[in-house]
Amino acid sequence: MTQLALVIDLNVCVGCHACVTSCKEWNTSGPAGAMSDDNPYGQDPTGTFFNRVQTYEVGEYPQTETVHFPKSCLHCEDPPCVPVCPTGASYKREDDGIVLVDYDKCIGCKYCSWACPYGARELDEHQKVMKKCTLCVDRIYDESLPESERKPACVLACPTSARLFGDVHDPESEVSEAIRDEAGFQLMPEWGTHPANHYLPRRKAKIRIHQDELERVDNPLKKEGELPQLDDNSPTLDDVTSW
Amino acid sequence: MHPAFSVIFLTTLIGVGQGLFLALYTGESYAVVELLPAQDQSFYVWGSVIAVGFLIAGLISSIFHLGHPERAWRSAARWRTSWLSREVIVLPTVIGAVAVYGGVHALGWDLSVIGIKTQLRGDLTLLIGLGGVVATFLLFLCTSMIYACIKFLQEWATPLTLINYTLLGVASGFTFATAYATYQAPHLVNFYGWWAIAITATALVTRSASLYRNANLRRISSLSTAIGVRDKRIKQRSMGFMGGSFNTREYFHGASQLLFRSIKWIFMVMVFLIPISLLVIGMKNDSSSLLMSAFVVQYLGLIAERWFFFAQANHPQNLYYQTVG
Numbered sequence: 012m013t014q015l016a017l018v019i020d021l022n023v024c025v026g027c028h029a030c031v032t033s034c035k036e037w038n039t040s041g042p043a044g045a046m047s048d049d050n051p052y053g054q055d056p057t058g059t060f061f062n063r064v065q066t067y068e069v070g071e072y073p074q075t076e077t078v079h080f081p082k083s084c085l086h087c088e089d090p091p092c093v094p095v096c097p098t099g100a101s102y103k104r105e106d107d108g109i110v111l112v113d114y115d116k117c118i119g120c121k122y123c124s125w126a127c128p129y130g131a132r133e134l135d136e137h138q139k140v141m142k143k144c145t146l147c148v149d150r151i152y153d154e155s156l157p158e159s160e161r162k163p164a165c166v167l168a169c170p171t172s173a174r175l176f177g178d179v180h181d182p183e184s185e186v187s188e189a190i191r192d193e194a195g196f197q198l199m200p201e202w203g204t205h206p207a208n209h210y211l212p213r214r215k216a217k218i219r220i221h222q223d224e225l226e227r228v229d230n231p232l233k234k235e236g237e238l239p240q241l242d243d244n245s246p247t248l249d250d251v252t253s254w
Numbered sequence: 255m256h257p258a259f260s261v262i263f264l265t266t267l268i269g270v271g272q273g274l275f276l277a278l279y280t281g282e283s284y285a286v287v288e289l290l291p292a293q294d295q296s297f298y299v300w301g302s303v304i305a306v307g308f309l310i311a312g313l314i315s316s317i318f319h320l321g322h323p324e325r326a327w328r329s330a331a332r333w334r335t336s337w338l339s340r341e342v343i344v345l346p347t348v349i350g351a352v353a354v355y356g357g358v359h360a361l362g363w364d365l366s367v368i369g370i371k372t373q374l375r376g377d378l379t380l381l382i383g384l385g386g387v388v389a390t391f392l393l394f395l396c397t398s399m400i401y402a403c404i405k406f407l408q409e410w411a412t413p414l415t416l417i418n419y420t421l422l423g424v425a426s427g428f429t430f431a432t433a434y435a436t437y438q439a440p441h442l443v444n445f446y447g448w449w450a451i452a453i454t455a456t457a458l459v460t461r462s463a464s465l466y467r468n469a470n471l472r473r474i475s476s477l478s479t480a481i482g483v484r485d486k487r488i489k490q491r492s493m494g495f496m497g498g499s500f501n502t503r504e505y506f507h508g509a510s511q512l513l514f515r516s517i518k519w520i521f522m523v524m525v526f527l528i529p530i531s532l533l534v535i536g537m538k539n540d541s542s543s544l545l546m547s548a549f550v551v552q553y554l555g556l557i558a559e560r561w562f563f564f565a566q567a568n569h570p571q572n573l574y575y576q577t578v579g
Contacts, residue, residue: 021482031494056497063494065574067477069485077491080481082574094335097342098328118329119321122338124504125255128406128475130571133500139321161379196482199570201474202406218496 014108015146016179016207017166018186018195021082022214026079026175028066033168034062034083035142041149043114047137059135061144062165078213081174083165084131084144085198085206086110092123092132101141107149108180109209114140119131146176179207218229255407256504257564260319264312265397265419266426266556268345271308272390273427274301274434275352279383280449281431281442286380290445295359297438298379302356304434305427309349337403341396348393351386358382394420401563408471408566414464421457422525426556428453429529430547436542447537449544451530452553458526461559465518468566475570492579501575507565515564524555 038061048058060178062083065137069076086103090110095099100116100121102110110183117140124132136247149165150156160167166174169238177186186209189195195209241247278301284290317323330340340483358379364541401410413554428450435442477488507514529552536544 028494050497057499058497059497060499065483065490066492066579068485068489068491069483070487073257075433078481078483082494091404094332097330097336097339098325099332100328116325116328117322118325120319120329120338121321121504122336122400124500125407125569126404128570130505130569130574134321134504136500147546198482199406199475199479201479202570212482216534 012180013106015205016086016186018175018189018209018211020173020211021078022211023171024079024081025171027067027170028064029168030081030165030174031062031064037147037164041170044138046142047135058143059133059137076185076213079186082116084110084127085208086146086203088207089203091204092107092127095122095126109146111145112141117141128199255564255567255569256507257561258319260315262557262560263419266560267308267315270421270430271305272393273424274305274430275386276424277428277431277446279387282383291441293439295362298359299356300396300438303354305352306349313345330444337399338410341400343391344393344396344424348389351389355379355382356388365427389564394423398571406570409468414460416469417460418464421453421460422556425450425453425457426552429552432533433542433545433549436545443535449532451533451547452574454526454530477573490577491578493575493577496578501571505569505572509565516567517558518572521555522550523558
């Protein structure tokens, strides 16, 4: 069975919010209707978003580290938001594992948002239905797009390629390989939700270089002592050539 | 969590309705075995009418919680998995059962179904009432499990949620029945009054137990598990936006610390101490106004209790929304 998901590399995310804005742009223009905003340029702006980038500081000054942390629906393999829905509007697709909301069936009771430990669901204050990341389901299967663009908008927008997209159930896929090789982890594993989205940890790439690796031990010139030096009276190259 | 008044009124109003119906049925059962004097049909009829009134008021209140009330009929669909869906089915069942129970009393149908010989009338109302009692307790189960089944809302995920919803609902219903009996069945005032006191006192023990439990909770989620960083010294510097969002409104109670802390003592006094005192004094002095005020105070206290129940629940998503920036 396929389980589409994102793998987000915290090591290279620079916190530029490009994924946030491209997500909003794509999904607010989609056939499902706008993701409504109120007072976008006013005093108390608010709006519906599928994706946010947060920033955390780890450690104690001066040994601190900044972690930029994008957060959207994790498309859990055992999503707690789905069984609580009284109408069946919230569902997980059998064929690709995407968790979606049927906006025509949602009664706006907010119970699914209570049942999501990650706060991944937001009620649209104007349409009064629950909204969440769709993994750009209206984009990834669109055959009118070139194949390279059949990816979620956030993945295409990321300037540092911090976001990977693929099938985490296929052991050969790029995302599975990244999870395997780069110690991918899940958020709040304690609740047994088995998020499909994984994160790659901050990791420092260090190589240790010894002095003998900088200086060639068996350098023949070294063995023969100092290089021969020209004395002041010797002819230079300019003296003996006629160019 | 942000307390929604639609849900506060829903859970408290149907609690009174359910408790009142249980009180009526208890009175009738005692009368059958001649432990209590039999009552006129009108006692059960008007009692059922009032109980149905409370239940329907709760149902109407719940509609205000929905973004799309016109689609509410869909919410009966997922009863296999959702406690909310089960409540949507059981609540009208209880309303129907209480209405039929009152209706049979009103029509005075004297029908013996399984042949229990009573000096009063046939056992039809007893059987219908028994079904109503089962449905009533199922409704307490459904209502409380909506909250208790969310395991990461640790304040709610305990059997005490079920026990408190049931006991507080029944207590308020019996308190109302005490006041109601002063008008319709003066012989039952003390019976209902002492039951109301006993149930309220039991609820005081169980509600205190849940307060104690919640004050000593060990949080399972932390910022470390939330963002997957082992280091315990994590501070949020930015939640990703400066304005508000659904996440900053729905999961925080938004009240001042002073109000949040004092409301616990307010409801402890209003739900338990004052009503018990008023019930004792009211029964001694045969005062229907004191008994009715016992119910009013207890009901207002229950609104505060339910507000605190929601406000106290700490959603793990709040870990992600601590610093505006």
